[in-house]
Amino acid sequence: MREVLGGQPHRLVAIDFVADKGPSSEVVRSAEVFLYRPDRDVGVRALVHLQEAAVVAVAPVSGTQVPLTQEDYQLAHELALGSPEVQSRLGPGLREAVIEVLRELPNDAEDPCFRHRCVFLLFRLPEGYAVVPRVVVDLTERAVRVQGVKP
Amino acid sequence: MRAGLPLLVALLAGVAVPVLEAQPPPPPQDCSAPFFVFQEFPTSGAKQTAWAVCWQARRKNGLIIMSAHFRRSAGAPWVRVLWEGRIAEFFVPYHPAGSPRFRDVAWYNWPLVPLHAGDCPPALGGTLLSDPFRVPEPVSLPGIPAWPAGPEVCKIVHDRGLAWKDDTKIKRGEELVLWSAYDAANYNYLIEWTFRDDGAITGRIAATGVNLGSGFYETAHLHSPLWRLDIDLDGFPRDSVHEGIHKELPGNVSDDFAPVIAAEKGLAWDPLAFTTLHIHDANLKNGKGEASAYHFMPLRYGTSRHDELFTKSDFWVTRYSGIETVGEDLPKYVAPAQPVADADVVVWYTGSMHHLVRREDGEFVSCALGTCWSGEAHTMWVGFMLKPHNLFDRTPFFP
Numbered sequence: 014m015r016e017v018l019g020g021q022p023h024r025l026v027a028i029d030f031v032a033d034k035g036p037s038s039e040v041v042r043s044a045e046v047f048l049y050r051p052d053r054d055v056g057v058r059a060l061v062h063l064q065e066a067a068v069v070a071v072a073p074v075s076g077t078q079v080p081l082t083q084e085d086y087q088l089a090h091e092l093a094l095g096s097p098e099v100q101s102r103l104g105p106g107l108r109e110a111v112i113e114v115l116r117e118l119p120n121d122a123e124d125p126c127f128r129h130r131c132v133f134l135l136f137r138l139p140e141g142y143a144v145v146p147r148v149v150v151d152l153t154e155r156a157v158r159v160q161g162v163k164p
Numbered sequence: 165m166r167a168g169l170p171l172l173v174a175l176l177a178g179v180a181v182p183v184l185e186a187q188p189p190p191p192p193q194d195c196s197a198p199f200f201v202f203q204e205f206p207t208s209g210a211k212q213t214a215w216a217v218c219w220q221a222r223r224k225n226g227l228i229i230m231s232a233h234f235r236r237s238a239g240a241p242w243v244r245v246l247w248e249g250r251i252a253e254f255f256v257p258y259h260p261a262g263s264p265r266f267r268d269v270a271w272y273n274w275p276l277v278p279l280h281a282g283d284c285p286p287a288l289g290g291t292l293l294s295d296p297f298r299v300p301e302p303v304s305l306p307g308i309p310a311w312p313a314g315p316e317v318c319k320i321v322h323d324r325g326l327a328w329k330d331d332t333k334i335k336r337g338e339e340l341v342l343w344s345a346y347d348a349a350n351y352n353y354l355i356e357w358t359f360r361d362d363g364a365i366t367g368r369i370a371a372t373g374v375n376l377g378s379g380f381y382e383t384a385h386l387h388s389p390l391w392r393l394d395i396d397l398d399g400f401p402r403d404s405v406h407e408g409i410h411k412e413l414p415g416n417v418s419d420d421f422a423p424v425i426a427a428e429k430g431l432a433w434d435p436l437a438f439t440t441l442h443i444h445d446a447n448l449k450n451g452k453g454e455a456s457a458y459h460f461m462p463l464r465y466g467t468s469r470h471d472e473l474f475t476k477s478d479f480w481v482t483r484y485s486g487i488e489t490v491g492e493d494l495p496k497y498v499a500p501a502q503p504v505a506d507a508d509v510v511v512w513y514t515g516s517m518h519h520l521v522r523r524e525d526g527e528f529v530s531c532a533l534g535t536c537w538s539g540e541a542h543t544m545w546v547g548f549m550l551k552p553h554n555l556f557d558r559t560p561f562f563p
Contacts, residue, residue: 026273027223027224027273029222029224031486032194032230032231032247032248033486034247034400034484034486034508038396038399038400040194043486045487045489058487059487060486060487069486070485070486070487071487072487072488072490072493074490077271078267078270078271078490078492080224080270080271080272080273081271081272081273083308086308086309087308103533104533104534106531106532106533106534107533109532109533110532110533113309113349113350114349115264115266115349116264116266116271116272117264118264118265118271119263120262120263135349135350135376135377136533137350138531138532138533138536139531140529140530140531140536140538141374141526141529141531141536141537141538141539142350142374142377142536142537143377143531143533143534143535143536143537144377144381144528144533144534144535144536144537145533145534147379
Protein backbone atom coordinates (compact mmCIF):
# COMPACT_ATOMS: atom_id res chain seq x y z
CA MET A 14 0.00 0.00 0.00
CA ARG A 15 2.76 2.42 0.95
CA GLU A 16 4.63 1.62 -2.27
CA VAL A 17 1.68 2.73 -4.38
CA LEU A 18 0.44 5.59 -2.25
CA GLY A 19 3.90 6.81 -1.22
CA GLY A 20 2.51 8.79 1.69
CA GLN A 21 0.93 11.21 -0.78
CA PRO A 22 -2.66 12.50 -0.60
CA HIS A 23 -5.11 9.87 -1.75
CA ARG A 24 -8.84 9.34 -2.01
CA LEU A 25 -10.97 6.63 -0.50
CA VAL A 26 -12.85 5.08 -3.44
CA ALA A 27 -14.81 2.42 -1.56
CA ILE A 28 -14.90 0.04 1.37
CA ASP A 29 -16.84 -3.18 0.85
CA PHE A 30 -17.44 -5.80 3.49
CA VAL A 31 -16.75 -9.27 2.13
CA ALA A 32 -16.60 -12.88 3.33
CA ASP A 33 -13.15 -14.37 2.85
CA LYS A 34 -12.49 -18.03 3.66
CA GLY A 35 -10.91 -19.50 6.76
CA PRO A 36 -8.99 -22.78 6.94
CA SER A 37 -12.04 -24.69 8.25
CA SER A 38 -14.58 -23.37 5.76
CA GLU A 39 -15.56 -20.61 8.12
CA VAL A 40 -16.35 -17.05 7.07
CA VAL A 41 -13.54 -14.60 7.78
CA ARG A 42 -15.08 -11.17 8.17
CA SER A 43 -13.10 -8.95 5.84
CA ALA A 44 -13.12 -5.64 4.03
CA GLU A 45 -11.91 -4.65 0.60
CA VAL A 46 -10.44 -1.15 0.74
CA PHE A 47 -9.93 0.78 -2.51
CA LEU A 48 -7.70 3.87 -2.52
CA TYR A 49 -6.71 6.22 -5.37
CA ARG A 50 -3.72 8.52 -5.78
CA PRO A 51 -4.81 11.20 -8.31
CA ASP A 52 -1.39 12.79 -8.94
CA ARG A 53 -0.07 9.53 -10.43
CA ASP A 54 -3.48 8.23 -11.56
CA VAL A 55 -2.96 4.90 -9.77
CA GLY A 56 -4.99 2.99 -7.22
CA VAL A 57 -4.66 0.06 -4.90
CA ARG A 58 -7.07 -2.51 -3.51
CA ALA A 59 -6.38 -4.24 -0.21
CA LEU A 60 -8.09 -7.21 1.40
CA VAL A 61 -8.17 -6.76 5.17
CA HIS A 62 -9.04 -9.49 7.68
CA LEU A 63 -10.88 -7.48 10.30
CA GLN A 64 -10.44 -9.69 13.36
CA GLU A 65 -6.69 -9.94 12.84
CA ALA A 66 -6.52 -6.31 11.63
CA ALA A 67 -4.18 -7.58 8.92
CA VAL A 68 -3.80 -6.74 5.22
CA VAL A 69 -3.68 -10.20 3.60
CA ALA A 70 -3.58 -9.25 -0.10
CA VAL A 71 -2.88 -6.15 -2.17
CA ALA A 72 -3.57 -5.46 -5.85
CA PRO A 73 -2.30 -2.35 -7.67
CA VAL A 74 -4.87 -0.82 -10.01
CA SER A 75 -4.28 1.32 -13.09
CA GLY A 76 -6.05 4.66 -13.28
CA THR A 77 -8.43 3.43 -15.97
CA GLN A 78 -9.73 0.83 -13.51
CA VAL A 79 -10.28 3.30 -10.68
CA PRO A 80 -14.00 4.10 -10.57
CA LEU A 81 -15.17 7.67 -10.58
CA THR A 82 -14.88 9.07 -7.08
CA GLN A 83 -17.09 11.55 -5.27
CA GLU A 84 -14.47 14.21 -6.00
CA ASP A 85 -14.58 13.36 -9.74
CA TYR A 86 -18.37 13.71 -9.86
CA GLN A 87 -18.34 17.00 -8.00
CA LEU A 88 -15.53 18.45 -10.10
CA ALA A 89 -17.22 17.42 -13.36
CA HIS A 90 -20.44 19.00 -12.20
CA GLU A 91 -18.79 22.26 -11.11
CA LEU A 92 -16.66 22.63 -14.24
CA ALA A 93 -19.58 21.95 -16.59
CA LEU A 94 -22.03 24.26 -14.87
CA GLY A 95 -19.37 26.97 -14.58
CA SER A 96 -18.49 26.81 -18.28
CA PRO A 97 -19.76 29.85 -20.21
CA GLU A 98 -19.80 27.75 -23.39
CA VAL A 99 -21.98 25.07 -21.80
CA GLN A 100 -24.31 27.76 -20.42
CA SER A 101 -24.65 29.54 -23.76
CA ARG A 102 -25.04 26.43 -25.93
CA LEU A 103 -27.47 24.60 -23.67
CA GLY A 104 -29.44 27.62 -22.44
CA PRO A 105 -31.50 28.25 -19.30
CA GLY A 106 -33.12 24.80 -19.43
CA LEU A 107 -29.81 23.48 -18.08
CA ARG A 108 -30.98 24.33 -14.56
CA GLU A 109 -33.80 21.81 -14.85
CA ALA A 110 -31.58 18.94 -15.93
CA VAL A 111 -30.15 16.16 -13.79
CA ILE A 112 -26.57 15.63 -14.94
CA GLU A 113 -25.32 12.06 -15.30
CA VAL A 114 -21.61 11.39 -15.71
CA LEU A 115 -20.05 8.67 -17.88
CA ARG A 116 -16.37 7.95 -18.47
CA GLU A 117 -14.60 8.79 -21.68
CA LEU A 118 -11.54 6.63 -22.43
CA PRO A 119 -10.54 7.10 -26.07
CA ASN A 120 -8.04 4.77 -27.72
CA ASP A 121 -7.02 7.46 -30.23
CA ALA A 122 -3.72 9.08 -29.20
CA GLU A 123 -4.81 12.29 -31.00
CA ASP A 124 -7.85 12.66 -28.74
CA PRO A 125 -7.27 15.31 -26.02
CA CYS A 126 -8.68 12.83 -23.49
CA PHE A 127 -6.16 10.10 -24.37
CA ARG A 128 -4.68 8.91 -21.05
CA HIS A 129 -6.57 11.64 -19.18
CA ARG A 130 -9.29 11.17 -16.60
CA CYS A 131 -12.23 12.35 -18.70
CA VAL A 132 -15.99 12.11 -18.55
CA PHE A 133 -18.89 13.11 -20.75
CA LEU A 134 -22.25 14.27 -19.51
CA LEU A 135 -25.86 13.30 -20.07
CA PHE A 136 -28.61 15.81 -19.29
CA ARG A 137 -31.81 14.19 -18.10
CA LEU A 138 -35.17 15.93 -18.01
CA PRO A 139 -38.60 14.51 -17.12
CA GLU A 140 -39.30 13.96 -20.83
CA GLY A 141 -36.04 12.11 -21.50
CA TYR A 142 -32.38 12.74 -22.32
CA ALA A 143 -31.60 16.12 -23.92
CA VAL A 144 -30.31 16.17 -27.50
CA VAL A 145 -27.55 18.72 -26.95
CA PRO A 146 -23.92 19.16 -27.91
CA ARG A 147 -21.62 16.59 -26.34
CA VAL A 148 -20.02 18.01 -23.18
CA VAL A 149 -16.68 16.41 -22.28
CA VAL A 150 -14.97 17.31 -19.01
CA ASP A 151 -11.25 16.67 -18.77
CA LEU A 152 -10.70 16.18 -15.04
CA THR A 153 -6.94 15.94 -15.47
CA GLU A 154 -6.70 19.31 -17.27
CA ARG A 155 -9.78 20.81 -15.54
CA ALA A 156 -11.09 21.75 -18.96
CA VAL A 157 -14.51 21.54 -20.63
CA ARG A 158 -14.95 20.83 -24.34
CA VAL A 159 -18.28 21.16 -26.11
CA GLN A 160 -18.59 19.14 -29.29
CA GLY A 161 -21.26 18.87 -31.96
CA VAL A 162 -23.92 16.23 -31.80
CA LYS A 163 -25.80 14.26 -34.38
CA PRO A 164 -29.50 14.23 -33.49
CA MET B 165 -31.01 -35.74 28.25
CA ARG B 166 -34.20 -34.78 30.09
CA ALA B 167 -36.30 -35.40 27.00
CA GLY B 168 -34.72 -38.82 26.54
CA LEU B 169 -35.50 -40.15 30.03
CA PRO B 170 -39.29 -40.65 29.65
CA LEU B 171 -38.63 -42.35 26.30
CA LEU B 172 -36.15 -44.77 27.91
CA VAL B 173 -38.57 -45.53 30.76
CA ALA B 174 -41.37 -46.19 28.30
CA LEU B 175 -39.22 -48.54 26.22
CA LEU B 176 -38.11 -50.51 29.32
CA ALA B 177 -41.75 -50.81 30.45
CA GLY B 178 -42.73 -52.24 27.08
CA VAL B 179 -45.02 -49.34 26.30
CA ALA B 180 -45.65 -48.78 22.59
CA VAL B 181 -43.92 -45.61 21.46
CA PRO B 182 -44.91 -43.88 18.21
CA VAL B 183 -42.14 -43.94 15.60
CA LEU B 184 -40.45 -40.56 15.56
CA GLU B 185 -40.04 -39.03 12.12
CA ALA B 186 -36.59 -37.80 11.14
CA GLN B 187 -36.46 -34.09 11.72
CA PRO B 188 -35.04 -32.06 8.84
CA PRO B 189 -31.62 -30.71 9.75
CA PRO B 190 -31.70 -26.98 10.45
CA PRO B 191 -30.59 -24.81 7.55
CA PRO B 192 -27.02 -23.52 7.66
CA GLN B 193 -27.26 -19.82 8.38
CA ASP B 194 -24.28 -17.74 7.22
CA CYS B 195 -26.19 -14.51 7.83
CA SER B 196 -29.21 -13.18 9.67
CA ALA B 197 -32.59 -11.89 8.49
CA PRO B 198 -33.44 -10.10 6.24
CA PHE B 199 -30.31 -11.20 4.35
CA PHE B 200 -31.08 -14.85 5.10
CA VAL B 201 -33.73 -16.45 2.88
CA PHE B 202 -34.96 -19.95 3.67
CA GLN B 203 -37.41 -21.56 1.26
CA GLU B 204 -38.82 -25.08 1.27
CA PHE B 205 -40.54 -26.82 -1.65
CA PRO B 206 -43.23 -27.64 -2.44
CA THR B 207 -44.74 -24.56 -0.86
CA SER B 208 -47.85 -26.55 0.04
CA GLY B 209 -47.91 -30.13 1.31
CA ALA B 210 -45.05 -32.20 2.69
CA LYS B 211 -41.74 -30.37 2.35
CA GLN B 212 -38.99 -32.00 0.32
CA THR B 213 -36.26 -29.76 -1.09
CA ALA B 214 -35.08 -26.44 0.31
CA TRP B 215 -32.67 -23.55 -0.24
CA ALA B 216 -30.85 -21.46 2.38
CA VAL B 217 -29.44 -18.34 0.73
CA CYS B 218 -27.72 -15.15 1.88
CA TRP B 219 -27.75 -11.95 -0.19
CA GLN B 220 -25.98 -8.62 -0.08
CA ALA B 221 -26.84 -5.49 -2.07
CA ARG B 222 -24.08 -3.01 -2.68
CA ARG B 223 -22.75 -0.43 -5.09
CA LYS B 224 -20.60 -1.65 -7.97
CA ASN B 225 -21.53 -5.36 -7.98
CA GLY B 226 -25.25 -4.98 -7.24
CA LEU B 227 -27.03 -8.03 -5.84
CA ILE B 228 -24.49 -10.60 -4.60
CA ILE B 229 -25.33 -14.11 -3.40
CA MET B 230 -23.15 -14.60 -0.32
CA SER B 231 -23.90 -18.29 0.17
CA ALA B 232 -26.35 -20.89 -1.12
CA HIS B 233 -27.04 -24.30 0.41
CA PHE B 234 -29.45 -26.90 -0.99
CA ARG B 235 -31.32 -29.74 0.76
CA ARG B 236 -32.30 -32.48 -1.70
CA SER B 237 -34.90 -34.22 0.50
CA ALA B 238 -36.59 -33.66 3.84
CA GLY B 239 -34.05 -35.53 5.94
CA ALA B 240 -30.97 -35.07 3.76
CA PRO B 241 -27.93 -33.11 4.87
CA TRP B 242 -27.48 -29.62 3.46
CA VAL B 243 -25.03 -29.24 0.59
CA ARG B 244 -23.23 -25.98 -0.04
CA VAL B 245 -23.37 -24.99 -3.71
CA LEU B 246 -22.14 -21.38 -3.77
CA TRP B 247 -19.74 -19.55 -1.52
CA GLU B 248 -20.49 -16.43 -3.53
CA GLY B 249 -21.93 -15.32 -6.87
CA ARG B 250 -21.57 -11.83 -8.26
CA ILE B 251 -21.37 -9.74 -11.39
CA ALA B 252 -17.72 -8.88 -12.02
CA GLU B 253 -18.26 -6.69 -15.09
CA PHE B 254 -20.77 -5.30 -17.54
CA PHE B 255 -18.79 -4.64 -20.72
CA VAL B 256 -20.65 -2.45 -23.24
CA PRO B 257 -18.82 -1.74 -26.52
CA TYR B 258 -20.65 0.36 -29.12
CA HIS B 259 -20.58 -0.19 -32.88
CA PRO B 260 -19.45 0.63 -35.52
CA ALA B 261 -16.55 2.91 -34.55
CA GLY B 262 -15.77 0.90 -31.42
CA SER B 263 -16.38 3.72 -28.98
CA PRO B 264 -17.48 4.15 -26.25
CA ARG B 265 -16.53 0.88 -24.54
CA PHE B 266 -18.01 1.03 -21.05
CA ARG B 267 -16.97 -1.12 -18.10
CA ASP B 268 -19.95 -0.48 -15.87
CA VAL B 269 -18.47 -2.31 -12.88
CA ALA B 270 -14.80 -1.26 -13.01
CA TRP B 271 -15.37 2.38 -13.93
CA TYR B 272 -18.17 3.30 -11.54
CA ASN B 273 -19.78 2.54 -8.22
CA TRP B 274 -23.33 2.41 -9.55
CA PRO B 275 -26.08 2.04 -6.94
CA LEU B 276 -29.28 0.04 -7.10
CA VAL B 277 -32.72 1.46 -7.81
CA PRO B 278 -35.06 1.27 -4.79
CA LEU B 279 -37.93 -1.09 -5.62
CA HIS B 280 -41.63 -0.71 -4.85
CA ALA B 281 -44.76 -2.85 -4.81
CA GLY B 282 -45.19 -2.51 -8.57
CA ASP B 283 -41.82 -4.22 -9.05
CA CYS B 284 -42.68 -7.03 -6.70
CA PRO B 285 -46.45 -7.56 -6.39
CA PRO B 286 -47.43 -9.65 -3.34
CA ALA B 287 -50.23 -11.15 -5.43
CA LEU B 288 -47.56 -12.70 -7.67
CA GLY B 289 -45.55 -14.10 -4.76
CA GLY B 290 -43.39 -11.01 -4.24
CA THR B 291 -41.87 -9.72 -1.00
CA LEU B 292 -39.68 -6.63 -0.85
CA LEU B 293 -36.47 -6.98 1.19
CA SER B 294 -34.50 -4.09 2.67
CA ASP B 295 -31.04 -3.81 4.14
CA PRO B 296 -31.73 -2.19 7.54
CA PHE B 297 -28.08 -1.13 7.92
CA ARG B 298 -27.79 0.83 4.68
CA VAL B 299 -27.56 4.59 5.11
CA PRO B 300 -29.60 6.17 2.28
CA GLU B 301 -27.62 8.58 0.16
CA PRO B 302 -29.42 11.80 -0.69
CA VAL B 303 -30.16 12.93 -4.22
CA SER B 304 -28.87 16.42 -3.47
CA LEU B 305 -25.13 15.70 -3.81
CA PRO B 306 -24.35 17.22 -7.22
CA GLY B 307 -23.50 14.79 -9.96
CA ILE B 308 -23.18 11.73 -7.75
CA PRO B 309 -25.48 8.83 -8.61
CA ALA B 310 -27.84 8.69 -5.65
CA TRP B 311 -29.04 5.61 -3.80
CA PRO B 312 -32.18 6.77 -2.00
CA ALA B 313 -33.94 4.85 0.74
CA GLY B 314 -36.07 1.89 -0.24
CA PRO B 315 -36.02 -1.87 -0.64
CA GLU B 316 -33.08 -3.25 -2.61
CA VAL B 317 -34.33 -6.74 -3.41
CA CYS B 318 -37.50 -8.41 -4.62
CA LYS B 319 -38.05 -11.99 -3.46
CA ILE B 320 -40.56 -13.98 -5.49
CA VAL B 321 -41.71 -17.52 -4.82
CA HIS B 322 -43.85 -18.79 -7.65
CA ASP B 323 -44.83 -21.51 -10.09
CA ARG B 324 -42.15 -22.05 -12.75
CA GLY B 325 -44.20 -24.08 -15.20
CA LEU B 326 -43.94 -27.78 -15.88
CA ALA B 327 -41.10 -29.58 -14.12
CA TRP B 328 -41.95 -32.66 -16.17
CA LYS B 329 -44.78 -34.10 -18.25
CA ASP B 330 -45.43 -37.69 -19.30
CA ASP B 331 -48.63 -37.93 -21.33
CA THR B 332 -51.34 -37.19 -18.79
CA LYS B 333 -49.05 -37.18 -15.76
CA ILE B 334 -47.47 -33.84 -14.90
CA LYS B 335 -45.59 -32.09 -12.14
CA ARG B 336 -45.46 -28.33 -11.89
CA GLY B 337 -42.29 -26.81 -10.47
CA GLU B 338 -41.65 -23.85 -8.19
CA GLU B 339 -38.77 -21.50 -7.64
CA LEU B 340 -37.37 -18.76 -5.43
CA VAL B 341 -36.21 -15.64 -7.30
CA LEU B 342 -34.13 -12.78 -5.88
CA TRP B 343 -33.62 -9.76 -8.10
CA SER B 344 -32.46 -6.16 -7.99
CA ALA B 345 -32.26 -3.25 -10.44
CA TYR B 346 -28.80 -1.78 -11.09
CA ASP B 347 -28.77 1.92 -11.94
CA ALA B 348 -26.14 2.47 -14.66
CA ALA B 349 -27.21 6.03 -15.65
CA ASN B 350 -29.47 5.75 -18.72
CA TYR B 351 -29.59 1.96 -18.41
CA ASN B 352 -30.95 -0.36 -15.76
CA TYR B 353 -29.64 -3.89 -15.44
CA LEU B 354 -31.91 -6.41 -13.75
CA ILE B 355 -29.74 -8.81 -11.76
CA GLU B 356 -31.66 -12.02 -11.14
CA TRP B 357 -30.76 -15.16 -9.18
CA THR B 358 -33.20 -18.09 -9.27
CA PHE B 359 -33.12 -21.12 -6.99
CA ARG B 360 -35.37 -23.87 -8.29
CA ASP B 361 -37.08 -26.62 -6.36
CA ASP B 362 -35.04 -29.20 -8.30
CA GLY B 363 -31.69 -27.80 -7.11
CA ALA B 364 -30.90 -25.79 -10.25
CA ILE B 365 -29.64 -22.20 -10.05
CA THR B 366 -30.02 -19.72 -12.87
CA GLY B 367 -28.31 -16.35 -13.08
CA ARG B 368 -29.71 -13.86 -15.56
CA ILE B 369 -29.18 -10.26 -16.51
CA ALA B 370 -31.58 -8.05 -18.40
CA ALA B 371 -30.62 -4.75 -20.01
CA THR B 372 -33.37 -2.16 -20.18
CA GLY B 373 -33.86 1.62 -19.91
CA VAL B 374 -33.12 4.47 -22.26
CA ASN B 375 -30.70 4.13 -25.16
CA LEU B 376 -27.52 6.13 -24.71
CA GLY B 377 -27.88 9.76 -25.83
CA SER B 378 -25.16 12.14 -26.93
CA GLY B 379 -25.22 10.91 -30.51
CA PHE B 380 -25.71 7.18 -29.82
CA TYR B 381 -29.52 6.97 -29.78
CA GLU B 382 -29.66 4.46 -32.59
CA THR B 383 -26.21 2.89 -32.34
CA ALA B 384 -26.04 -0.89 -32.00
CA HIS B 385 -24.02 -2.24 -29.11
CA LEU B 386 -23.37 -5.25 -26.89
CA HIS B 387 -24.09 -5.72 -23.20
CA SER B 388 -21.78 -8.43 -21.89
CA PRO B 389 -22.20 -9.36 -18.23
CA LEU B 390 -19.34 -11.31 -16.68
CA TRP B 391 -20.23 -13.45 -13.64
CA ARG B 392 -17.78 -14.60 -10.96
CA LEU B 393 -19.10 -17.79 -9.36
CA ASP B 394 -17.27 -19.21 -6.39
CA ILE B 395 -18.76 -22.71 -6.53
CA ASP B 396 -17.87 -24.69 -3.41
CA LEU B 397 -19.69 -27.99 -3.73
CA ASP B 398 -20.08 -29.46 -0.26
CA GLY B 399 -17.60 -26.88 1.04
CA PHE B 400 -14.06 -26.25 -0.12
CA PRO B 401 -11.47 -26.98 -1.44
CA ARG B 402 -11.50 -30.46 -3.11
CA ASP B 403 -13.45 -29.27 -6.17
CA SER B 404 -12.54 -29.94 -9.80
CA VAL B 405 -13.88 -28.56 -13.07
CA HIS B 406 -14.23 -30.72 -16.16
CA GLU B 407 -14.84 -29.39 -19.65
CA GLY B 408 -17.93 -31.09 -21.04
CA ILE B 409 -17.50 -31.67 -24.79
CA HIS B 410 -19.84 -33.25 -27.31
CA LYS B 411 -18.30 -34.39 -30.58
CA GLU B 412 -19.99 -35.57 -33.76
CA LEU B 413 -17.76 -37.85 -35.81
CA PRO B 414 -18.01 -39.07 -39.41
CA GLY B 415 -20.55 -41.85 -39.90
CA ASN B 416 -23.04 -40.35 -37.45
CA VAL B 417 -20.98 -41.58 -34.53
CA SER B 418 -20.76 -39.21 -31.60
CA ASP B 419 -19.06 -39.01 -28.27
CA ASP B 420 -19.31 -37.12 -25.00
CA PHE B 421 -16.32 -36.67 -22.77
CA ALA B 422 -15.23 -34.34 -19.99
CA PRO B 423 -11.50 -33.98 -19.34
CA VAL B 424 -10.49 -32.38 -16.08
CA ILE B 425 -9.13 -28.83 -16.25
CA ALA B 426 -5.74 -29.16 -14.58
CA ALA B 427 -4.58 -25.55 -14.47
CA GLU B 428 -6.09 -22.06 -14.54
CA LYS B 429 -7.17 -20.96 -18.00
CA GLY B 430 -9.79 -19.39 -20.24
CA LEU B 431 -12.03 -21.52 -22.46
CA ALA B 432 -14.16 -20.73 -25.47
CA TRP B 433 -17.79 -21.80 -25.73
CA ASP B 434 -18.22 -24.01 -28.79
CA PRO B 435 -21.83 -24.30 -29.97
CA LEU B 436 -21.00 -27.50 -31.86
CA ALA B 437 -19.54 -29.04 -28.70
CA PHE B 438 -22.36 -27.88 -26.38
CA THR B 439 -19.56 -26.73 -24.08
CA THR B 440 -20.42 -27.06 -20.39
CA LEU B 441 -18.37 -27.04 -17.22
CA HIS B 442 -18.88 -29.94 -14.82
CA ILE B 443 -18.01 -29.04 -11.24
CA HIS B 444 -17.29 -32.05 -9.01
CA ASP B 445 -16.45 -32.40 -5.36
CA ALA B 446 -14.08 -35.17 -4.35
CA ASN B 447 -16.40 -36.45 -1.62
CA LEU B 448 -19.95 -35.52 -2.64
CA LYS B 449 -21.98 -38.55 -3.77
CA ASN B 450 -25.64 -39.40 -4.01
CA GLY B 451 -27.28 -42.28 -2.11
CA LYS B 452 -26.21 -44.74 -4.82
CA GLY B 453 -22.57 -43.82 -4.36
CA GLU B 454 -22.38 -41.94 -7.66
CA ALA B 455 -20.26 -38.80 -7.85
CA SER B 456 -22.45 -35.71 -7.74
CA ALA B 457 -21.78 -32.61 -9.81
CA TYR B 458 -23.24 -29.33 -10.95
CA HIS B 459 -23.17 -28.65 -14.69
CA PHE B 460 -22.65 -25.04 -15.74
CA MET B 461 -24.75 -24.53 -18.89
CA PRO B 462 -24.71 -21.26 -20.86
CA LEU B 463 -28.03 -19.71 -21.91
CA ARG B 464 -26.79 -17.55 -24.76
CA TYR B 465 -27.42 -16.14 -28.24
CA GLY B 466 -23.92 -15.42 -29.52
CA THR B 467 -20.32 -14.72 -28.63
CA SER B 468 -18.69 -11.35 -28.05
CA ARG B 469 -14.99 -11.14 -29.04
CA HIS B 470 -12.94 -7.94 -28.97
CA ASP B 471 -9.36 -6.72 -28.67
CA GLU B 472 -9.68 -6.66 -24.87
CA LEU B 473 -7.96 -9.82 -23.64
CA PHE B 474 -10.59 -10.68 -21.04
CA THR B 475 -13.12 -11.07 -23.88
CA LYS B 476 -11.05 -13.74 -25.64
CA SER B 477 -12.64 -16.51 -23.55
CA ASP B 478 -16.23 -17.20 -22.50
CA PHE B 479 -15.30 -19.26 -19.43
CA TRP B 480 -12.38 -18.85 -17.08
CA VAL B 481 -11.40 -21.21 -14.27
CA THR B 482 -9.21 -19.78 -11.53
CA ARG B 483 -8.01 -20.82 -8.12
CA TYR B 484 -9.76 -18.92 -5.32
CA SER B 485 -8.16 -15.70 -4.15
CA GLY B 486 -10.15 -13.20 -2.13
CA ILE B 487 -8.53 -10.26 -3.93
CA GLU B 488 -9.11 -11.60 -7.47
CA THR B 489 -12.50 -10.09 -8.25
CA VAL B 490 -11.83 -7.86 -11.29
CA GLY B 491 -13.10 -9.24 -14.61
CA GLU B 492 -10.70 -7.27 -16.77
CA ASP B 493 -7.74 -8.77 -14.88
CA LEU B 494 -8.59 -12.39 -15.72
CA PRO B 495 -5.68 -12.80 -18.18
CA LYS B 496 -3.33 -11.75 -15.35
CA TYR B 497 -5.00 -14.11 -12.86
CA VAL B 498 -4.25 -17.17 -15.02
CA ALA B 499 -0.59 -16.29 -15.67
CA PRO B 500 1.27 -18.17 -14.42
CA ALA B 501 -1.40 -20.85 -14.29
CA GLN B 502 -1.90 -22.48 -10.90
CA PRO B 503 -3.32 -26.00 -10.51
CA VAL B 504 -7.11 -26.08 -10.14
CA ALA B 505 -7.80 -29.83 -9.95
CA ASP B 506 -8.96 -30.91 -6.47
CA ALA B 507 -8.72 -27.29 -5.37
CA ASP B 508 -10.83 -24.29 -4.36
CA VAL B 509 -12.05 -23.11 -7.77
CA VAL B 510 -13.83 -20.06 -9.13
CA VAL B 511 -15.72 -20.14 -12.43
CA TRP B 512 -16.16 -16.97 -14.52
CA TYR B 513 -18.57 -16.68 -17.41
CA THR B 514 -19.38 -14.00 -19.98
CA GLY B 515 -22.72 -13.82 -21.78
CA SER B 516 -23.71 -11.21 -24.34
CA MET B 517 -26.80 -9.36 -25.46
CA HIS B 518 -26.60 -7.91 -28.96
CA HIS B 519 -28.79 -4.81 -28.98
CA LEU B 520 -29.74 -3.76 -32.47
CA VAL B 521 -31.59 -0.60 -31.55
CA ARG B 522 -35.23 -0.56 -32.64
CA ARG B 523 -37.19 2.44 -33.84
CA GLU B 524 -39.64 1.59 -31.07
CA ASP B 525 -36.92 2.22 -28.47
CA GLY B 526 -37.43 5.98 -28.54
CA GLU B 527 -38.48 9.19 -30.27
CA PHE B 528 -37.58 12.87 -30.21
CA VAL B 529 -39.89 15.12 -28.13
CA SER B 530 -39.85 18.76 -26.96
CA CYS B 531 -38.35 19.58 -23.58
CA ALA B 532 -36.76 22.46 -21.63
CA LEU B 533 -33.45 21.91 -23.44
CA GLY B 534 -35.09 21.92 -26.86
CA THR B 535 -35.31 18.29 -27.90
CA CYS B 536 -35.19 15.18 -25.76
CA TRP B 537 -34.92 11.47 -26.57
CA SER B 538 -37.85 9.68 -24.98
CA GLY B 539 -38.69 6.00 -24.83
CA GLU B 540 -37.54 2.73 -23.33
CA ALA B 541 -35.64 -0.29 -24.58
CA HIS B 542 -37.54 -3.34 -23.38
CA THR B 543 -35.76 -6.02 -21.38
CA MET B 544 -33.36 -8.38 -23.14
CA TRP B 545 -31.96 -11.32 -21.14
CA VAL B 546 -28.86 -13.51 -21.04
CA GLY B 547 -27.65 -15.96 -18.42
CA PHE B 548 -26.65 -19.44 -17.37
CA MET B 549 -27.91 -22.47 -15.48
CA LEU B 550 -26.17 -24.52 -12.82
CA LYS B 551 -27.90 -27.88 -13.01
CA PRO B 552 -27.41 -30.71 -10.51
CA HIS B 553 -26.16 -33.98 -11.95
CA ASN B 554 -26.40 -37.22 -9.93
CA LEU B 555 -27.22 -35.21 -6.83
CA PHE B 556 -30.54 -36.96 -6.24
CA ASP B 557 -31.13 -40.68 -5.70
CA ARG B 558 -34.19 -40.70 -7.99
CA THR B 559 -36.21 -38.28 -10.11
CA PRO B 560 -37.07 -35.33 -7.87
CA PHE B 561 -40.78 -34.78 -7.36
CA PHE B 562 -41.65 -38.14 -8.93
CA PRO B 563 -44.56 -39.85 -7.21
